[in-house]
Amino acid sequence: MARVLVVDDAAFMRKVVSDALASGGHEVVGEAGNGTEAVQRYQELSPELVTLDITMPVKDGLEALGEIISLDPGAKVLMCSALGQESKVIESIQKGAKDFVVKPFQPAQLLEAVGKALA
Amino acid sequence: MTTQQDITPREALMRLGASTAESIAQVLEMFTPGAVQRGEVTVLPDGASPFANVARGSIASSVSYVDGVTGANIFVLTPAGARGLATAMGAPPPEVEEGAETPALSELEMSAIAEAANQTMAAAAAAISVVLGQEVEISTPDTRVLDEPRKASDIYGTAPHATSTTFVIAGESCRLIQLIPAAFVVRMVRAMDELTGEIAEAGAVAGSPAAAAAASAVDVSPHTAALEEVLGGINLRVWAELGRARMPLGSALGLPVGAVLDLDRSADAPVDLYVNGMRFARAQLIVTDEGEWAVSLQSLESEGMRLLERARAARPEGNEDVEADSQPLDSRSVLPIESQTSSTNPETPDLKQPEVEGAVT
Numbered sequence: 001m002a003r004v005l006v007v008d009d010a011a012f013m014r015k016v017v018s019d020a021l022a023s024g025g026h027e028v029v030g031e032a033g034n035g036t037e038a039v040q041r042y043q044e045l046s047p048e049l050v051t052l053d054i055t056m057p058v059k060d061g062l063e064a065l066g067e068i069i070s071l072d073p074g075a076k077v078l079m080c081s082a083l084g085q086e087s088k089v090i091e092s093i094q095k096g097a098k099d100f101v102v103k104p105f106q107p108a109q110l111l112e113a114v115g116k117a118l119a
Numbered sequence: 120m121t122t123q124q125d126i127t128p129r130e131a132l133m134r135l136g137a138s139t140a141e142s143i144a145q146v147l148e149m150f151t152p153g154a155v156q157r158g159e160v161t162v163l164p165d166g167a168s169p170f171a172n173v174a175r176g177s178i179a180s181s182v183s184y185v186d187g188v189t190g191a192n193i194f195v196l197t198p199a200g201a202r203g204l205a206t207a208m209g210a211p212p213p214e215v216e217e218g219a220e221t222p223a224l225s226e227l228e229m230s231a232i233a234e235a236a237n238q239t240m241a242a243a244a245a246a247i248s249v250v251l252g253q254e255v256e257i258s259t260p261d262t263r264v265l266d267e268p269r270k271a272s273d274i275y276g277t278a279p280h281a282t283s284t285t286f287v288i289a290g291e292s293c294r295l296i297q298l299i300p301a302a303f304v305v306r307m308v309r310a311m312d313e314l315t316g317e318i319a320e321a322g323a324v325a326g327s328p329a330a331a332a333a334a335s336a337v338d339v340s341p342h343t344a345a346l347e348e349v350l351g352g353i354n355l356r357v358w359a360e361l362g363r364a365r366m367p368l369g370s371a372l373g374l375p376v377g378a379v380l381d382l383d384r385s386a387d388a389p390v391d392l393y394v395n396g397m398r399f400a401r402a403q404l405i406v407t408d409e410g411e412w413a414v415s416l417q418s419l420e421s422e423g424m425r426l427l428e429r430a431r432a433a434r435p436e437g438n439e440d441v442e443a444d445s446q447p448l449d450s451r452s453v454l455p456i457e458s459q460t461s462s463t464n465p466e467t468p469d470l471k472q473p474e475v476e477g478a479v480t
Contacts, residue, residue: 009259010230010231010233010234010237011226011227011230012205012208012209012210012227012228012230012231012233012234013230013234015209015210015227016209055237055241055257055258055259056259057259082237082238082241082242083146083238083241083242083245084241084242084244084245084246084248084255085241085245086245086254087254103234103238104146104149104150104238
C-alpha cells in the first residue's frame with residue numbers, strides 16, 4: 001500500500017480519488033489543487049505515488065509532471081485524463097508518467113492503474 | 120471518387136450542436152444511467168439572447184475551447200437538476216431538517232458540476248477534433264450561480280452565432296448554450312464538406328466513440344439510436360501509411376529529385392490504416408488483380424486500447440508488457456486505396472520541432 005498525493009483542481013474529484021484510494025488500502029498523505037501546489041507538496045511529502053489531473057489552472061498537469069520528474073526522476077505519477085486528451089496523455093507518458101486513467105472511472109479502474117504504476 | 124455536398128453555416132451549427140450534445144449525453148449517461156434525455160438543437164436567430172429564458176438562480180458551468188478553435192459552452196441547470204446530477208456523481212446533498220428551506224448547493228456539489236462540465240466538454244472537444252482533424256483544447260470550468268441571467272453576456276461575452284440544446288437529467292431540464300465565433304463555423308463547414316465529399320469503405324469503425332462522434336457531427340439526428348443507422352453512410356477520409364522518417368528541416372528542404380529516403384519499416388511490415396486522421400487498423404499492402412494498390416485488414420484495435428498502445432509506444436524506454444486488444448478481421452476485408460505520396464505528416468506537426476517528420480502514404 002502506498003502513500004499518495006492527489007492532485008486535481010476539482011475538490012469533488014480529489015474526494016472521489018481519495019475515497020477510491022482509501023478503499024484500496026492506500027494512504028492519501030496530501031492533496032493539491034493545481035500544478036504549483038503539486039510540486040510544492042511533492043517536495044514536502046515525498047509520496048510514493050502522485051495522481052495528477054491534466055487540465056488545471058495556474059500550472060497544468062503536464063508542466064507539473066515535468067517539474068516533479070526533474071526533481072525526482074524516479075517519481076511514480078499516474079495521470080488522470082478526460083476523454084479526448086489523447087495527445088496530452090502521450091506527452092505525459094513521454095515525460096515519464098507511469099500510467100494513466102481516463103475519467104469518468106470506477107474505483108476499481110483507478111486502483112488497477114495505481115497497481116500498475118507502483119509495480 | 121468524390122461527391123460534393125455543400126454544407127450551409129446553419130447546417131454546420133446544427134450538426135455542431137448535435138455532435139456536442141451527443142458527446143455530453145454519453146458522458147452524462149455514465150453518471151446517471153438511463154436518466155438522460157437529449158432534446159432538439161436550436162440555432163438562435165441573430166440578436167436573440169441565449170440566456171433570455173434562463174431562470175434566476177440557475178447553475179451555470181462554462182468551458183471554453185481555447186486551442187484549435189475558440190468558443191464558449193455554458194451548461195445551465197436548475198438548482199434541483201444540479202443537485203440531482205451532483206448526487207448521482209457521488210457528491211452527497213446537505214442534510215436538511217424537515218420543513219427547513221432547501222440550502223444552496225454546497226462547495227462539493229458545485230465542484231461536482233464543474234467536473235461534469237469538464238468531462239462532458241472534453242468529450243465534446245474530442246468529437247469536434249475528429250471532424251476538424253485537429254486537436255481542440257478546453258479551458259478549466261467556471262461554475263457559478265446566475266443571479267442575474269440577463270447580464271450573463273457580461274460574463275460570457277457574445278458571439279455571432281449561438282445554439283441551445285435541451286436535456287432532461289433525472290427529470291430536471293437543463294440546456295447547453297454554445298457561443299460560436301464565425302471562424303469556428305467556417306472551419307466546421309469546410310471540414311464537413313470534406314467529410315461528406317469523400318467516399319470510403321470503412322464501415323469497420325462502427326461502434327467506436329470517435330466514429331459515433333463523427334457520425335453525430337455529420338447527422339442532426341437527435342437520438343443515439345439513430346446514430347448507428349446513419350453510421351454506415353458516413354464518409355470519412357481513409358489512407359494507408361507505409362512508414363515515416365525524421366530529418367532536420369534543412370536536409371528535408373535540400374532533398375534532390377531522385378533521393379532515396381529510408382523509412383522506419385521493412386517492406387513486408389504491416390501498414391497503418393488511418394480514418395480521418397486516427398489510426399484504427401493494421402493492414403497488409405497488396406496488389407489487386409487489376410494491378411491497383413489495396414490493403415487487407417489484419418487487426419482492429421478498440422479505441423481505448425489504441426490510445427493505450429500509442430501512449431505506451433511513445434514512452435522513451437518502451438514498455439513491452441502492453442499488448443493491443445486486437446480483433447482479427449475477416450481476411451477478405453480488403454480496401455482499395457488510391458496511391459498518394461505526401462511529405463507531410465497526416466497528424467498535425469509540431470511546428471516548434473527543429474526536425475521534420477514525414478509519412479509516406
